[in-house]
Amino acid sequence: xxxxxxxxxxxxxxxxxxxxxxxxxxxxxxxxxxxxxxxxxxxxxxxxxxxxxxxxxxxxxxxxxxxxxxxxxxxxxxxxxxxxxxxxxxxxxxxxxxxxxxxxxxxxxxxxxxxxxxxxxxxxxxxxxxxxxxxxxxxxxxxxxxxxxxxxxxxxxxxxxxxxxxxxxxxxxxxxxxxxxxxxxxxxxxxxxxxxxxxxxxxxxxxxxxxxxxxxxxxxxxxxxxxxxxxxxxxxxxxxxxxxxxxxxxxxxxxxxxxxxxxxxxxxxxxxxxxxxxxxxxxxxxxxxxxxxxxxxxxxxxxxxxxxxxxxxxxxxxxxxxxxxxxxxxxxxxxxxxxxxxxxxxxxxxxxxxxxxxxxxxxxxxxxxxxxxxxxxxxxxxxxxxxxxxxxxxxxxxxxxxxxxxxxxxxxxxxxxxxxxxxxxxxxxxxxxxxxxxxxxxxxxxxxxxxxxxxxxxxxxxxxxxxxxxxxxxxxxxxxxxxxxxxxxxxxxxxxxxxxxxxxxxxxxxxxxxxxxxxxxxxxxxxxxx
Numbered sequence: 001x002x003x004x005x006x007x008x009x010x011x012x013x014x015x016x017x018x019x020x021x022x023x024x025x026x027x028x029x030x031x032x033x034x035x036x037x038x039x040x041x042x043x044x045x046x047x048x049x050x051x052x053x054x055x056x057x058x059x060x061x062x063x064x065x066x067x068x069x070x071x072x073x074x075x076x077x078x079x080x081x082x083x084x085x086x087x088x089x090x091x092x093x094x095x096x097x098x099x100x101x102x103x104x105x106x107x108x109x110x111x112x113x114x115x116x117x118x119x120x121x122x123x124x125x126x127x128x129x130x131x132x133x134x135x136x137x138x139x140x141x142x143x144x145x146x147x148x149x150x151x152x153x154x155x156x157x158x159x160x161x162x163x164x165x166x167x168x169x170x171x172x173x174x175x176x177x178x179x180x181x182x183x184x185x186x187x188x189x190x191x192x193x194x195x196x197x198x199x200x201x202x203x204x205x206x207x208x209x210x211x212x213x214x215x216x217x218x219x220x221x222x223x224x225x226x227x228x229x230x231x232x233x234x235x236x237x238x239x240x241x242x243x244x245x246x247x248x249x250x251x252x253x254x255x256x257x258x259x260x261x262x263x264x265x266x267x268x269x270x271x272x273x274x275x276x277x278x279x280x281x282x283x284x285x286x287x288x289x290x291x292x293x294x295x296x297x298x299x300x301x302x303x304x305x306x307x308x309x310x311x312x313x314x315x316x317x318x319x320x321x322x323x324x325x326x327x328x329x330x331x332x333x334x335x336x337x338x339x340x341x342x343x344x345x346x347x348x349x350x351x352x353x354x355x356x357x358x359x360x361x362x363x364x365x366x367x368x369x370x371x372x373x374x375x376x377x378x379x380x381x382x383x384x385x386x387x388x389x390x391x392x393x394x395x396x397x398x399x400x401x402x403x404x405x406x407x408x409x410x411x412x413x414x415x416x417x418x419x420x421x422x423x424x425x426x427x428x429x430x431x432x433x434x435x436x437x438x439x440x441x442x443x444x445x446x447x448x449x450x451x452x453x454x455x456x457x458x459x460x461x462x463x464x465x466x467x468x469x470x471x472x473x474x475x476x477x478x479x480x481x482x483x484x485x486x487x488x489x490x491x492x493x494x495x496x497x498x499x500x501x502x503x504x505x506x507x508x509x510x511x512x513x514x515x516x517x518x519x520x521x522x523x524x525x526x527x528x529x530x
Contacts, residue, residue: 029292029295030291030292030295030314030334030335030337031314031334032313032314032315032316032317033316034334034335035315035316035318035319035332035333035334035339036332036333036334037330037331037332038331038332038333038338038357039331039357040329040331040357040359041357042331042357043355043356043357043358044356044357044358045356045358046354046356046358046379048379048383049201050200050201050202050240051200051201051279052200052240053197053198053199053200053238053240053241053243053432054197054198055196055197055198055429055432055433056195056196056197056198057070057196059429059430059433059434060433060434060435061434061435061436062430062434062436063436063447064426064430064439064444064447064448064451065447065448065451065452067426067429067430067434068422068423068426068448070192070196070426070429071189071192071193071196071422071425071426071429072122072189072192072419072422073192074115075188076185076188076189077115077118077119077122078115078118079168079184079185079188080113080118080122080166080167080168080185081112081113081114081115081117081118083167083168083169083170084113084118084162084165084166084167085112085113086167086170087165087167087171088107088110088112088165090171090172091107091165092107106157106158106160106161107161109161110161110162110165113162114456116455116456117455117456119452119455119456120153120452120453120454120455120456120458121162121166121456122419122452123448123449123451123452123453123455124150124153124154124159124453125403125405125416125419126401126403126419126423126445126448126449126452127149127150127153127449127453128150128403128404128405129401129402129403129404129420129445130401130442130445130446130449131148131149131150132404133146133148136405136406137156139151139156140155140156152459153453153458153459154458154459155458155459158458163405166412166415168181168182168184168185168411168415169181169182169183169184169185177251178217178218179218179249179251181411182249182411182414182415182418183249185415185418186247186248186249186414186418189418189421189422190245190246190247193243193244193245193246193422193425194245194246194274196429197238197243197245197425197429199238199240199243199245199275199280200238200239200240200241201279201280201281202238202239202240202280202281202283202387202390203236203237203238203239203245203272203275203280203281203282203283203390204236204237204238204239204282204283204284204387204388204389204390204391205234205235205236205267205268205271205272205282205283205284205288205391206235206237206284206285206388206390206391206392207222207225207232207233207234207235207250207287207391208232208233208235208247208391208395208417209222209225209226209227209228209230209231209232209233210227210230210231210232210233210413210414210417211227211229211230211413212229212230212231212410212413213229213230214407214408214409214410215408215410216230216231216410217410218231218232218249218250218251218252218410219231219410220232220250230413231249231250231410231413231414232249232250233247233248233249233250233414233417234247234248234249234250234267234271235247235391235394236271236272236391237390237391237393237394238390239283239386239387239388239389239390240390241393241428241432242390242391242393242394242397242424242428243394243425243428243429244391244394244421244424244425246271247418247421248267248270248271249414262290262293264287264288264290264293265288265290265292265293265296267288268282268284268288268293268297269296272297272300272302275302276300276301276302277300277301278301279301280301280302280303281302281303281304281305281354281387282297282302282303282304282305282306283304283305283306283384283387283388283390284304284306284388285306285307285388286306286307286308286309288306289304289306289307289308289309289312289351290308290312290313290314290351291308291312291313291314291315291334291337291339291351292313292314294306294337294351294352294353295335295336295337295353297353298336298337298353302353303352303353303354304351304352304353305350305351305352305353305354305380305383305384306350306351306352306384307348307349307350307351307384308339308349308350308351309349310347310349314334315339316332319332319339319341322341323347324341324342324343324347325343326343326344327343327344327375327376328342328343329341329342329343329359329378330342331357333355336353337351337352337353338351338352338353338354338355339351339352340352340378340380340381342377342378342381344377348381350378350380350381350384352380354380354383356378356379356380357378358378358379359376359377359378359379360376360377360378360379360382361374361375361376361377362374362375362376362377362382363375394421394424394425397424397427397428397441398417398420398421398423398424399420400441400442401420401423401441401442401445402416402417402420403416403419403420423445423448426444426448427441427444427445430444481496481497482496482497482500482513483495483496483497483513484496484497484513484514484515484518485512485513485514486514486515486518486522487515487517487518490518495515495517496515497513497514497515499513499514499515500512500513500514501513501514501522
């Protein structure tokens with residue numbers, strides 16, 4: 001091509017004015033008056049194709065730990081070790097009299113963590129998910145009925161010490177946005193989950209609830225969820241296998257959204273940004289679905305299918321008032337969006353940019369006739385049921401051996417959930433792409449834990465623990481005995497004692513009496529509360 005035919009100046013390029021762009025957008029937008037009912041034979045063809053997922057790295061002959069370290073990299077372990085060491089220094093700086101007041105505290109025995117030590121500590125956390133106890137201290141119990149392998153790798157004092165100072169971010173840099181406690185780890189893991197994996201053509205968006213009943217600035221109550229109290233995470237997963245691609249903390253509505261964009265639309269657009277114009281089909285529930293969002297997704301190269309609430313904007317009054325008889329299905333379309341109204345046991349409304357009016361047969365047991373009957377159901381309903389449960393599949397897989405430690409700090413619950421999701425993603429990658437010996441989920445977790453624990457031997461560093469009753473407990477001035485609070489609450493029995501906890505006395509300004517048998521366990525609990 002000659003240079004003369006090329007555009008050499010901006011004057012030769014024709015630009016649309018702002019008014020022309022506004023008029024074009026208005027012409028392209030949906031309108032409630034443009035919905036038209038269509039016949040059941042208009043869109044008979046339906047291509048339920050699935051482009052399989054691909055791995056962006058070579059996993060053909062990778063061992064379980066080799067797959068795991070592709071997700072939780074050395075960069076993440078180094079960050080955790082660095083921030084844990086920094087938080088210990090900040091604690092000493094902000095509490096200068098702590099060591100002098102509590103001379104038996106193990107804080108003085110803290111040694112700076114290295115990358116290898118942090119790997120071993122994370123391995124111990126994963127091992128807690130394999131060996132579950134109702135009380136964390138039961139892992140080190142002398143009772144043979146509560147015997148746990150964790151006591152062979154680390155002492156209770158050392159575990160409580162490093163668990164107390166485990167941190168993900170610098171507290172000095174956290175100001176108004178409290179989600180910064182954990183967002184840097186979330187960003188790193190989201191990036192790794194997407195970098196090493198190219199998902200299939202089917203994606204699903206849903207919520208993940210992380211249980212926490214402590215002091216939580218983002219706590220939510222969802223009565224319809226199995227986990228009713230906790231932190232909500234927006235989640236994007238691959239429908240073909242449940243691989244988690246992205247999570248984001250719900251921090252509340254925050255600033256008021258624009259009139260043209262709701263919170264659900266903003267979340268969906270943000271989660272799907274990396275997959276724009278890549279021929280993906282997205283499935284979502286009625287919380288997100290609305291005609292405006294589906295129209296926008298269609299313009300960005302996505303197909304979308306999801307249940308929709310009948311009172312959504314841009315749906316016509318005729319559709320909202322329409323009553324569908326049992327077994328009947330009615331289709332209506334508006335430009336590139338179609339709505340299906342179907343009645344099985346109750347009315348079902350499905351919004352879709354995939355236009356298909358075909359139906360298929362399925363079996364259903366009739367209680368009155370006491371036999372199986374054949375019924376018809378639209379193919380879009382089959383497709384939605386098959387691909388919508390991706391996030392639930394990942395949550396189910398990660399719940400089998402989830403790390404369960406009771407704590408009040410909300411961000412630690414999310415951190416443990418991220419570890420569970422990472423292990424589940426690693427197992428999905430190993431099962432899908434590695435050609436080595438096939439392992440079940442538990443065998444895979446144990447293989448990864450065994451390699452992690454080998455990075456550091458915690459038993460070489462002994463912390464000598466001696467209980468000085470005079471330091472932590474004092475006699476009452478009048479010499480009278482009172483009942484032990486620990487025996488009364490945990491063992492449902494009365495034990496009279498003349499000792500009380502000076503730590504609890506200074507913190508709660510009331511006597512907390514503890515007998516000699518409960519003293520050691522009570523002291524260990526202060527590592528989580530102070």
